[in-house]
Amino acid sequence: MNPEIVPVYGKESIREDGMLFVRTDGILETMVKAPLILAGLIIVTVLIPLQTSFSSTRTLELIIYSDGSTHVSTQIDVDPLEPDFELNLFGKSIDNFVATGDTGFLLSEKIIEDKAIIDIFGSSSIIVDYNIDDLVSKEGRVWTFSFNSPSDYTLLMPKNSVIVGMSGLPNNMELVDEQTKLGLTAGLSEINYIFTPINPTTHKPTISSESSFNYTNAAVIGGSIIAVVISIVLMLKRKQSKSLPSIIQTESTSEKQTETKSNDAETIFNFRPEMREDDKEIVKFISDKGGQVLESELRKKFLQPRTTMWRAVKRLERLGVIEIDKKDLQNLVKLKKDLEEEK
Numbered sequence: 245m246n247p248e249i250v251p252v253y254g255k256e257s258i259r260e261d262g263m264l265f266v267r268t269d270g271i272l273e274t275m276v277k278a279p280l281i282l283a284g285l286i287i288v289t290v291l292i293p294l295q296t297s298f299s300s301t302r303t304l305e306l307i308i309y310s311d312g313s314t315h316v317s318t319q320i321d322v323d324p325l326e327p328d329f330e331l332n333l334f335g336k337s338i339d340n341f342v343a344t345g346d347t348g349f350l351l352s353e354k355i356i357e358d359k360a361i362i363d364i365f366g367s368s369s370i371i372v373d374y375n376i377d378d379l380v381s382k383e384g385r386v387w388t389f390s391f392n393s394p395s396d397y398t399l400l401m402p403k404n405s406v407i408v409g410m411s412g413l414p415n416n417m418e419l420v421d422e423q424t425k426l427g428l429t430a431g432l433s434e435i436n437y438i439f440t441p442i443n444p445t446t447h448k449p450t451i452s453s454e455s456s457f458n459y460t461n462a463a464v465i466g467g468s469i470i471a472v473v474i475s476i477v478l479m480l481k482r483k484q485s486k487s488l489p490s491i492i493q494t495e496s497t498s499e500k501q502t503e504t505k506s507n508d509a510e511t512i513f514n515f516r517p518e519m520r521e522d523d524k525e526i527v528k529f530i531s532d533k534g535g536q537v538l539e540s541e542l543r544k545k546f547l548q549p550r551t552t553m554w555r556a557v558k559r560l561e562r563l564g565v566i567e568i569d570k571k572d573l574q575n576l577v578k579l580k581k582d583l584e585e586e587k
Contacts, residue, residue: 302369304397308389310404310439310518311559312380313339317373324368331360334391335378339552342373377555382562389435399426401437404518409436439518515583516563523560530566530579539575 300321307315322329336358343351343360345367353362364370381388386408389399396415401407401424411434416427426435509531513524529545530537543553557577560566564583569576 301395304393304395305400306379306391306397307400308380308402308405309520310402311520311523311563312382312387313375313377313555313559314379314389315373315375317371319369319371321369322364322367324364324366326364329362329364329370331362331372333358333360333374333376335376337377337555339375339377339555340373344371346370385438387437387439389437390432392432393428393430395430397428397430399428399435400424401426401435402439402518404439405437406440407435407437410434441517512565512579512583516565519563519565520559523556523563526556526560527565527579530577536576536578538571539577542577 302319302321303317305317307317309315316334320329320331333355338355338360341353341355341360343353343362345351345365346369347367349365351362351364351367351370353360355361360372362370362372379389379391381390387405400420403423405424407424411432412429414426414428416425418425509524509528512527512531513519519527526542526546529542533541539553539557542548542557543550546553548556557566557568557575561568565580567578567580569578
């Protein structure tokens, strides 16, 4: 007897009154997840601009020194959740770099060419200071400041400087301790300036100075004529072999007097009034040492690293105050005997 196979059909969930029942487990799960996903998208949308604002420049201040170097000081808002912050510097010749956190403590940094990687240690704002030699150039007597700024900034010009040209008008201009302070906008700016010489005899009466000068000149000329006449008479009476050492000795004495005059620190300071105070100390030390020293002596005297002292020496060379020679594989720094006026 063969068993009868009866097909089993799925029963539809249809009641006699015609109502259809549908499983709602998946729909409820979707209804719960959808608001959560939407809330997550809203939070991400809000946080993206906040993350961008964490690395914005709050203030930027620049100070130009008389030797052409520039001091940069900037305050930047950073993300305190990040371990470090990468800062784009305004050049590669960086010196005296210092970074501080929002509580005033020093931050460690690593400088790679024109970038600085700073460990922020949870700071939300950092202050960065450094010196740079890449923003100012010089041609003849005219100095040129050229800077492409990412934000608005202030610029303090050096003392005794006069602006002779600008690429654009500043937002603000004021006088701070006899120095011009400019407020400039973001973008490329070029400023040309020169230094005005300081005349140390401006406070002396003109008549008495001229009279004193005339009397002095008359005395010098008269003395020179008498000396020449006496020398001729002596040369005629003496043998040539005996007169030669005297002439050599006279020339040597004259050279020493000229060298002493040119190596006088005050004379150099009056000739270069725009010189920095720390550079004046270097010039005075060289002058006290007879007008020439080794660069290693300067580092030992002023306790400066090799790169910092070399930049100071190169600044003085650009000002036309010193000259650098090689001596036994060392740099010999000498005060120039003849100071030339800038043209």
